Amino acid sequence: xxxxxxxxxSLHVQEGDSxxxxxxxxxxxxxxxxxxxxxxxxxxxxxxxMTLNGDEKKKGRISxxxxxxxxxxxxxxKGSQPEDSATYLCAPRGGGNQFYFxxxxxxxxxx
Amino acid sequence: GAVVSQHPSWVICKSGTSVKIECRSLDFxxxxxxxxxxxxxxxxxxMATSNEGSKATYEQGVEKDKFLINHASLTLSTLTVTSAHPxxxxxxxxxxxxxxxxxxxxxxxxGTRLSIL
Numbered sequence: 001x002x003x004x005x006x007x008x009x010s011l012h013v014q015e016g017d018s019x020x021x022x023x024x025x026x027x028x029x030x031x032x033x034x035x036x037x038x039x040x041x042x043x044x045x046x047x048x049x050m051t052l053n054g055d056e057k058k059k060g061r062i063s064x065x066x067x068x069x070x071x072x073x074x075x076x077x078k079g080s081q082p083e084d085s086a087t088y089l090c091a092p093r094g095g096g097n098q099f100y101f102x103x104x105x106x107x108x109x110x111x
Numbered sequence: 112g113a114v115v116s117q118h119p120s121w122v123i124c125k126s127g128t129s130v131k132i133e134c135r136s137l138d139f140x141x142x143x144x145x146x147x148x149x150x151x152x153x154x155x156x157x158m159a160t161s162n163e164g165s166k167a168t169y170e171q172g173v174e175k176d177k178f179l180i181n182h183a184s185l186t187l188s189t190l191t192v193t194s195a196h197p198x199x200x201x202x203x204x205x206x207x208x209x210x211x212x213x214x215x216x217x218x219x220x221x222g223t224r225l226s227i228l
Contacts, residue, residue, distance in 0.1 A: 025125060030192075032117070043204070044155075046216030089154065098170075099157040099217060101125045 002092055006102035013080050014110050020076040021105040022092030027071035034099060035064055035075055036089040046091060047075075080109040098109055112138050117205055117220025125228055126197060131224045134161075134205030143216065146178075148201045149202040161188040161205075195227045204205035205221035 005024045025033065025086040032051045036044040048057040061078045061082045077084055087106045091099040114137040122130055134144055142163045147155040148228075157179050160168040167180035177199075179191040192199050204222035208215040 034216055039172045043219040044206075044217075046218070049214050051218055084204055091151075093214075098145070098157055098160055100157060101147075103154040 002094055002100040003098070004090065004092060004100055004102035006088075006090060006103060006105050009103065010108070012105040012108045012110060015080060015082060017080050017109075018076065018078045019080055019107070020074050021088065021107075023073045023102055024051065024071075025090070025091075025092040025102075026073050027069060028095075029094045030068045030071070030092065032093045033066060034075050034091045034093070035073070036090055036101075037086045038104070039086040047088075075105075077107070080107075082109045082111050085109045113209060113218045114138055115205065115207055115218045117223060119152070119223060123223045123225075123226045123228065124195065127194055128227075130195055130225060132192075132203055132205075132225075134188045134190070134207070134220050136186045136207050136218075139207075139209050141188075142185060144182060144188040144205055144207040146180060146188075147191050147204050147206070149222075150209045153155065153222045154200055155204065158190075158203075163188075187206045193226065195225070197227045200225055 001099045006023050013038040035047040038044040047050050050065045057067040060082050066083045087104040089101050089104045091101045093099050116135045118133045144161040146158045158173045161180045161182040163182045182188040206217040206219045
């Protein structure tokens with residue numbers, strides 16, 4: 001089992017604000033890191049799959065970076081919109097095939 | 112593409128009942144599926160890895176005899192909560208990826224809310 005921490009646990013931002021949150025994971029035996037977005041009453045949706053140290057991925061207003069040496073990843077949202085309100089989960093994968101999810105960051109964007 | 116269907120979405124039953132939850136990959140074959148459980152205000156906890164044609168691999172602390180997993184085909188895995196009790200009430204969700212041992216993202220079902228009275 002991997003110990004995965006996400007911070008902050010919850011976040012409220014005004015529409016138009018940019019925000020970011022953190023995923024921390026053990027740096028040893030790293031294989032890949034996934035980010036998911038989970039809206040209420042829906043299933044988790046994959047955002048990014050990151051594997052290499054220094055990776056940067058972008059999807060619209062959302063981007064993520066990865067530091068495997070120190071064991072963290074940042075997720076950034078530029079110009080937050082109400083539809084960005086969701087729980088954002090990270091899930092690193094070790095040498096096995098399993099994914100271990102962090103506790104998530106619950107984002108609420110206030111119109 | 113890559114749709115995972117989970118059924119039922121909501122179950123309410125009496126203590127002592129066994130409950131079966133199905134997870135199907137609708138448009139791809141999944142040799143491996145994963146079962147998670149979510150406690151209130153907590154994240155997804157991996158329960159077990161379901162392997163087609165072989166025994167499931169359970170995470171530490173998960174009772175094999177309590178949570179029976181069967182992966183009889185490349186598109187279907189089932190989780191049976193045997194003799195369910197109120198402490199088994201939880202949200203259960205499955206996932207699958209298109210290729211095993213790869214960095215493909217997981218595709219999730221919609222989850223099952225289980226309430227044991």
